[in-house]
Amino acid sequence: MAAENIHLDYSIIYSIIEQGSRVLDLGCGEGDLLYPLVRDKQIRAQGIELNDKAIQECVKKGLSVFQDDIENSLREYPDNSFDYVILNQSMQEVRKVDCVIQDALRIGSKVIIGFPNFAYFKSRIMLFFRGRSPITGSLPYLWFDTPNVRFLSITDFKNFCAEKKIRIIEDHYLDDKKIVHLLPNLLAMNAVFVITKQDVTR
Amino acid sequence: MSNVTTNNSSIGVVETHYHTYAQRGKEHKLESGESLGPITIAYETYGKLNKDKSNAILALHALSGDAHAAGVHKGEDNKGWWDDMIGPDKAFDTNRYFVICSNVIGGCKGSTGPSSVNQATGKPYALDFPFITVADMVHAQRHLIDYLGIENLLCVAGGSMGGMQVLQWVASYPNRVKAAIPIATTLKHSPQQIAFNEVIRQSIMADPAWREGNYYEYGQPEKGLSVARMIGHITFMSDQSMEKKFSRRLKKDQFSFGFDPDFEVEGYLHYRGANFVKRFDANSYLYITKAIDYFDLSGSKLIPAGKSIDTRFLIISFKSDWLYPAYQSQDIVRLLKKRHVDATYCELSSTYGHDAFLVEIEEQTTLIKHFLDKTFNGYMVVKNYGS
Numbered sequence: 032m033a034a035e036n037i038h039l040d041y042s043i044i045y046s047i048i049e050q051g052s053r054v055l056d057l058g059c060g061e062g063d064l065l066y067p068l069v070r071d072k073q074i075r076a077q078g079i080e081l082n083d084k085a086i087q088e089c090v091k092k093g094l095s096v097f098q099d100d101i102e103n104s105l106r107e108y109p110d111n112s113f114d115y116v117i118l119n120q121s122m123q124e125v126r127k128v129d130c131v132i133q134d135a136l137r138i139g140s141k142v143i144i145g146f147p148n149f150a151y152f153k154s155r156i157m158l159f160f161r162g163r164s165p166i167t168g169s170l171p172y173l174w175f176d177t178p179n180v181r182f183l184s185i186t187d188f189k190n191f192c193a194e195k196k197i198r199i200i201e202d203h204y205l206d207d208k209k210i211v212h213l214l215p216n217l218l219a220m221n222a223v224f225v226i227t228k229q230d231v232t233r
Numbered sequence: 234m235s236n237v238t239t240n241n242s243s244i245g246v247v248e249t250h251y252h253t254y255a256q257r258g259k260e261h262k263l264e265s266g267e268s269l270g271p272i273t274i275a276y277e278t279y280g281k282l283n284k285d286k287s288n289a290i291l292a293l294h295a296l297s298g299d300a301h302a303a304g305v306h307k308g309e310d311n312k313g314w315w316d317d318m319i320g321p322d323k324a325f326d327t328n329r330y331f332v333i334c335s336n337v338i339g340g341c342k343g344s345t346g347p348s349s350v351n352q353a354t355g356k357p358y359a360l361d362f363p364f365i366t367v368a369d370m371v372h373a374q375r376h377l378i379d380y381l382g383i384e385n386l387l388c389v390a391g392g393s394m395g396g397m398q399v400l401q402w403v404a405s406y407p408n409r410v411k412a413a414i415p416i417a418t419t420l421k422h423s424p425q426q427i428a429f430n431e432v433i434r435q436s437i438m439a440d441p442a443w444r445e446g447n448y449y450e451y452g453q454p455e456k457g458l459s460v461a462r463m464i465g466h467i468t469f470m471s472d473q474s475m476e477k478k479f480s481r482r483l484k485k486d487q488f489s490f491g492f493d494p495d496f497e498v499e500g501y502l503h504y505r506g507a508n509f510v511k512r513f514d515a516n517s518y519l520y521i522t523k524a525i526d527y528f529d530l531s532g533s534k535l536i537p538a539g540k541s542i543d544t545r546f547l548i549i550s551f552k553s554d555w556l557y558p559a560y561q562s563q564d565i566v567r568l569l570k571k572r573h574v575d576a577t578y579c580e581l582s583s584t585y586g587h588d589a590f591l592v593e594i595e596e597q598t599t600l601i602k603h604f605l606d607k608t609f610n611g612y613m614v615v616k617n618y619g620s
Contacts, residue, residue: 077575091603096577096578107568112570
């Protein structure tokens with residue numbers, strides 16, 4: 032049974048991760064993504080989170096979590112410590128995003144990255160016709176209170192991967208409630224990628 | 234907090250027990266190479282050991298602590314040092330777990346230390362007492378655990394020097410510890426921590442009443458020991474907590490223009506110092522501070538390189554603790570990451586400084602209670618969450 036009442040991106044990530052995997056979730060929040068995976072798929076989970084209250088909630092769920100910020104948290108892990116490293120909806124808040132992705136690829140065989148698409152058509156409309164910074168379902172913040180420091184589109188991310196010789200194993204594009212098949216860079220609000228630096232084929 | 238609240242229920246009346254081992258011919262070999270025996274260990278227990286002996290928790294005390302961790306002694310009303318955390322429905326829930334606390338060797342609260350009588354001479358050991366280390370303290374506790382018939386501990390937990398003993402348990406007996414909770418502690422004493430301890434020792438030894446340690450017929454080196462404790466208390470508080478507690482308030486309405494304590498903070502330190510003299514042996518303070526200065530489990534000493542262990546960790550530090558700052562707890566975390574050890578780290582917001590581990594009860598209770606629950610019941614707990 033998949034996780035109930037959760038975001039579409041959560042259920043996509045839930046279905047990607049195999050039984051018994053070792054998983055590191057960067058910016059795990061209150062553990063809502065990890066918890067059903069531990070419960071149903073017996074994964075070995077580790078979360079990293081900065082927020083005090085979220086840490087307590089994770090511990091209540093029986094999850095192991097480190098209070099730390101993402102950028103400082105990866106250095107000590109030996110190579111291939113995890114089957115999956117998850118950066119879901121947290122990458123856009125990271126300053127040294129290139130370092131974090133490279134480190135994630137070093138310590139995990141696969142990295143799952145989920146982020147809001149800045150080139151979503153509603154963003155484009157807001158910017159083009161109204162001349163305002165986009166506010167959408169996946170980018171709900173005003174310019175002065177956003178935690179986001181990186182604004183990227185699906186095409187940006189694909190180019191980044193090509194340039195850095197990162198292989199994209201899976202890509203999923205989603206609207207609020209459904210999967211997007213057509214013109215994702217225009218029609219998708221969020222994207223979930225599974226990437227690797229390793230030479231394995233799935 | 235949902236189902237966790239601090240509560241006032243107590244374990245009630247408790248008693249200190251004594252276990253003696255390392256009799257003549259079977260003396261305990263110490264890390265220094267010297268031998269000690271016989272050794273008496275003072276300990277208390279709370280709650281009931283279950284049938285398969287799987288619910289035992291060892292609580293480890295800090296520098297000046299003792300075996301009396303919870304409840305009250307008959308006819309007295311001072312509660313144990315961790316009474317807020319150990320008891321029915323508390324963080325260490327005595328309805329579910331069997332909690333043991335023993336006084337460290339080298340101490341003066343019933344376990345063998347420099348103030349104990351040396352059977353060879355019939356007089357207190359004083360400076361004939363051999364130097365002990367945190368590892369020696371832990372080996373002695375292991376004897377007690379064996380004597381109680383317990384093979385594996387569900388958890389070892391403690392703050393400050395208690396946290397060092399937690400780490401030492403993992404280093405010495407990794408297979409006998411299911412979970413470890415080191416609080417406000419370090420993998421190794423830093424130069425600053427050693428420096429404070431040296432000033433503490435020198436203030437005791439500078440008191441002529443110390444008499445090279447042979448003061449037992451005459452009474453404690455009160456001045457020196459009191460100053461030593463005053464230094465300690467400064468390091469236990471934070472700038473912020475001192476401001477809140479004392480500010481610049483005066484004991485009397487105006488300055489005395491003399492050297493008697495004018496400020497409340499001075500009065501507090503004097504009071505603490507004077508109290509300490511009544512309850513703690515000066516030589517024990519020297520030996521134990523030295524033991525923690527020698528403490529160093531950095532590098533591969535906690536867990537050998539290339540190895541991992543099954544012990545789960547819950548590491549807690551406090552933002553305003555400058556005696557055992559959060560970075561020292563983060564060093565433990567970094568080491569555990571390298572060794573792929575299952576661990577949780579939490580840096581609690583508190584203004585109480587190092588003292589926080591004894592007074593910040595609510596958040597510690599939530600963390601410890603759920604962490605122990607998961608350790609004791611495994612994934613069952615996870616499955617039951619929210620149901």
